[in-house]
Amino acid sequence: MKMLRNTWITLILATLCMPVSGAEAPPESAEGIKQRIGQGDPAAGKTKAESELCQGCHGDDGNSTVIGVPKLAGQYAGYLIKQLQDFRSLSRRNRIMNAMAEGLGDADLADIGAYFASQTRSKNAESAPNQVAKDLFLYGDVNRSLDSCVSCHDLNGKGRISAGVTYPAIAAQTKGYLRLQLLNFKIGVRTNSPQGVMNKVADALTEEEIVALAEYLSGL
Incomplete structure (x- = not known):
């Protein structure tokens, strides 16, 4: 009964928060922007990112155009910091x-994260309508105990911070990167999500659903 109740709550919330077709997402509040940027210095982060050659792969403003390389623009600084810490400790390979x-210190990570978080993520070309992907994004699949994407990544895939955990922005990410990371979570190449939640999610998805979700999310 509890699982059924939670499923109905998810369905109701997703329906209430469902974006209106063709409508722009509301502008982010000043508090939301502050939360996204974190404690680092974006100006110092720009200089440090340039010296570390981050822009060579991720683009001058964090909007990568390289296949398989993620956009960093508009991402939560806290999420970027965690990923860089995991790369530094080799818990992400x-x-x-x-x-x-x-060679990056904690202050460097905070500043670089703040710089890319302060940038605006560019839109990708709109993807073709895919009801399977949209349903997974909004509702998940109760028959597989699969939570919806919005339950963590929030309305329109913009990410959020909840209970000290930073859930990344996944909307308008490059589809090649999204597909690669979901596959990496599925086969266990990547294992650094909190409590392994993304490994559980990806393991429940078929490869066809992963392709469809990557296409759908990239077009949000």
């Missing part, structure tokens, strides 16, 4: 990023 993060 990527040959290039492990080497890049190795």
Whole structure:
């Protein structure tokens, strides 16, 4: 009964928060922007990002155009900091990023995170309508105990901070990167989400659903 009740709550909240077709998301509040940027110095972070050659892959303002390389613009600084810490400690593996993060101190991580968080994420081309992906995003799948994407990543996939956990912005991310990371979570190459939640989610998804979700999310 509890699972059924939680499912109905998720369905009701998702329906109430469902974006209106063709409507722009409301502008982020000043408090929301402050929360996104965190405690770092964006101006110092820009200089540090340039010296570390971050822009070479991720774009001058964090809007990557390279296949498989994520957009950092508009991401929560706290999430970026955690990923860089994980790269630095080798709890997340990527040959290039492990080497890049190795020499960065905590203040560097905060500043670089603040810089990219302060930038505006560019839109991708709208994806073709996909009801399967949209339903997974909004409602999940109770038959597989699969939570909806919005339950963590919030309305329109813009991310949020809740109970000390930063859930990343996934809307308008590059679809190649989204697909790669979901596959990495599915097969256990990547294991650094809190309590392994993304491994559980991705394990329940078929490869066809992963492709569809990556396409859908990239177009939000």
